[in-house]
Amino acid sequence: MKETVNKALLWRYATKVFDPEKILTKEELHPVLDAMRLAPSAFGLPIWKAVVITDKSLRTKLRAAAWNQPQVTDASHLIVLAVRKHIDEKLVDAYIAQMAKTRNTDIESLTGFGDMMKGFIRSKDAGWIREWAARQTYIALGFALETAALHQIDTCPMEGFDPKQFDEILGLDAQGLESKVIFAIGHRSNEDTSALAAKVRLPDTEIFIGMN
Amino acid sequence: MKETVNKALLWRYATKVFDPEKILTKEELHPVLDAMRLAPSAFGLPIWKAVVITDKSLRTKLRAAAWNQPQVTDASHLIVLAVRKHIDEKLVDAYIAQMAKTRNTDIESLTGFGDMMKGFIRSKDAGWIREWAARQTYIALGFALETAALHQIDTCPMEGFDPKQFDEILGLDAQGLESKVIFAIGHRSNEDTSALAAKVRLPDTEIFIGMN
Numbered sequence: 001m002k003e004t005v006n007k008a009l010l011w012r013y014a015t016k017v018f019d020p021e022k023i024l025t026k027e028e029l030h031p032v033l034d035a036m037r038l039a040p041s042a043f044g045l046p047i048w049k050a051v052v053i054t055d056k057s058l059r060t061k062l063r064a065a066a067w068n069q070p071q072v073t074d075a076s077h078l079i080v081l082a083v084r085k086h087i088d089e090k091l092v093d094a095y096i097a098q099m100a101k102t103r104n105t106d107i108e109s110l111t112g113f114g115d116m117m118k119g120f121i122r123s124k125d126a127g128w129i130r131e132w133a134a135r136q137t138y139i140a141l142g143f144a145l146e147t148a149a150l151h152q153i154d155t156c157p158m159e160g161f162d163p164k165q166f167d168e169i170l171g172l173d174a175q176g177l178e179s180k181v182i183f184a185i186g187h188r189s190n191e192d193t194s195a196l197a198a199k200v201r202l203p204d205t206e207i208f209i210g211m212n
Numbered sequence: 213m214k215e216t217v218n219k220a221l222l223w224r225y226a227t228k229v230f231d232p233e234k235i236l237t238k239e240e241l242h243p244v245l246d247a248m249r250l251a252p253s254a255f256g257l258p259i260w261k262a263v264v265i266t267d268k269s270l271r272t273k274l275r276a277a278a279w280n281q282p283q284v285t286d287a288s289h290l291i292v293l294a295v296r297k298h299i300d301e302k303l304v305d306a307y308i309a310q311m312a313k314t315r316n317t318d319i320e321s322l323t324g325f326g327d328m329m330k331g332f333i334r335s336k337d338a339g340w341i342r343e344w345a346a347r348q349t350y351i352a353l354g355f356a357l358e359t360a361a362l363h364q365i366d367t368c369p370m371e372g373f374d375p376k377q378f379d380e381i382l383g384l385d386a387q388g389l390e391s392k393v394i395f396a397i398g399h400r401s402n403e404d405t406s407a408l409a410a411k412v413r414l415p416d417t418e419i420f421i422g423m424n
Contacts, residue, residue, distance in 0.1 A: 001216075002243050005362055009250040009355075031214050033420060037413055038221040039354060040369055046414045053423045099412045131343045132371075135393075138347045139369075142251060142354020143221075150217055157252055157351075159344075170423070181347075200311040201249055202258045208245060211265045211382070 005150070010199065012149035015156045015184070017192035018075040024186060028153065029077060032185065035147035041136040043117050045095055047087060048137045049177055051080040051170055058169070065165035066182070071156045076186030080166060081141060082177040083133040092117045134180045141181055148185060156184045217362070222411065224361035227368045227396070229404035230287040236398060240365065241289060244397065247359035253348040255329050257307055259299060260349045261389055263292040263382055270381070277377035278394070283368045288398030292378060293353060294389040295345040304329045346392045353393055360397060368396045 033050065041047050053059060054077055063072040072078055084091060096114045100107045121129065141157060148155045159181055166172070166179040188195055201207070245262065253259050265271060266289055275284040284290055296303060308326045312319045333341065353369060360367045371393055378384070378391040400407055413419070 001362055004213075005243060005359055006246065006250075009247055012250075012252075014252060031217060034218065035221055035358070037416070037419055038218075038224075038411065040224075040226060040357065042371055044412055046419065049419055049421055051421045051423060055423055058423060094414070095412070098414055102410050102412045131346070134343070135347050135350045138350035139354040139357070142351040143358050145252065145351070146247070146355050146358045147217055150213055159254055175421075198314050199250065200256055200307070200314045202306070202310055204249070207249055207258065207261055209261055209263045209387075211263060211267055211270060 008149040013195055015154040015188045015192060016194045017189040018071055018184060018186045019189040020074045022076060022187035024076040031151055032144050032148045035143040036140040039140040039143040047133045048081055048083045048140060051082060053078045061169050062166060066161035071184035075184035078184055080179050080182045081137040082172055082179045083137055085176045085178055087121060087129055087133055089118050137180045154186060154188045158182050220361040225407055227366040227400045227404060228406045229401040230283055230396060230398045231401040232286045234288060234399035236288040243363055244356050244360045247355040248352040251352040251355040253351060259345045260293055260295045260352060263294060265290045273381050274378060278373035283396035287396035290394060290396055292391050292394045293349040294384055294391045295349060297388045297390055299333060299341055299345055301330050349392045366398060366400045370394050
C-alpha cells in the first residue's frame, strides 16, 4: 500500500491539458464523488454541495469567468464545490434528523449535541462562519484529488475563477449556495508537457518541525 | 483499488479514544507526512509547515488549550498545521529558487511565473491572504487523513483549540507561523465505542447537483 499511494501521489499533478475525448463513465467518477461524501467536516455537518457539470455550453460560459482556462471545458467533468450560505439551526436540525435516522436513535437523545452545534454557530460572526465553511470544502477537495490519483484519474484544482459569476451562471444563489473552489477531472492529454515537470517541494527540514 | 479505498474511508472516523500504548514508528508515520508534502497548494507555494509532536509534557500543556480533549495527549503523535505569516516576495523567491534547482533550469526563465505570484499576493489584502493560506492547509489535512486511513492508521482532525495559546506554547510566533488546524494520529482504543457509530451523511441528492 505504501508504494501504491506514494506512486499515485507522485503521478498526480495539476493537469493543464486534458484529452477532451476521454470521458469518465459514471462508474469511474463515482469513487471520487463518494470519497468527497465520506470526507470529514466540522461536527460532521453537511456544509457543502458539489455541482457536477458535463454540459459543454454551460462550461464555455464558466470558462469565460475562469481566466479562459481550457481545463474548464476540455476535462471530462467540471466539479464546483459550493458552501451553504445558511449554516444555521435549520441545517443543524436536518443533520440531527439524519443522524437519528442513520443510527436508529431518538432525536431527543441528540438534543445536547444539536444545542452544542447551535451554540457554536451563534457564538461566531457571519464572516468567520463563511471562512470556516470554505475551509471544510478543501478537505473534500483533498479527498477527491487523492482518490482520483489512486484510480489513475487526472484532476486540476482551480481557484482562478470569479465565484460571483459562477454562482450566477449556475444559479447557485437561488439554491442558497456559494462556489468556493473548483476542479476539472478526466484524463491528461499526451501533449501536456507539464506532466513531465518534477514536483517542486522545499526540503523536509523546511516543511516539518519535530518536537520530541 | 475501488474497494480498498472505499473500505478505508468507511473505516476512518474521528477517533475519540486512542490507545496510548500504540506508538507509530517513523516508518509508519512517514507515508502520512509525505502525503501532506505531496499535496497541492495554490501555485505550489510552500504556504504551511507541520509541527510533529511526541513530547508528553508539551502535549499536556496543549491539551489544556484544546478543551482538554484526550486525543491531544493520548494519540501516538499530535500534528499541528501552521501557515506562514509572511506570504510575500521573499517566499516566492525561495520557491522559485527551489523550482530552478529541482527542474535544473535558470531562475531567469521563471521570472514571469514569480512576478505573476508576486502580483497576485500584492493584489489581495492581508485578511484575504490569511484565509487563503488557511484553506491550503486543509488540502494537506485531507491528504493526511485519507493516506492514514489507507494505511489503517487512525486520526482525529480538530479545530477545537486556541490557536493563540498553541502558538505561544510551541513558540510558533517567533518562527513566523500561526497554527490553523491540528490532528491526532495513532491507533484507536478498543474501548472507543464511537468507532461503531454509522457515518451520518445526507442522501446523495442533497450533496450532489448534476448539470448535464
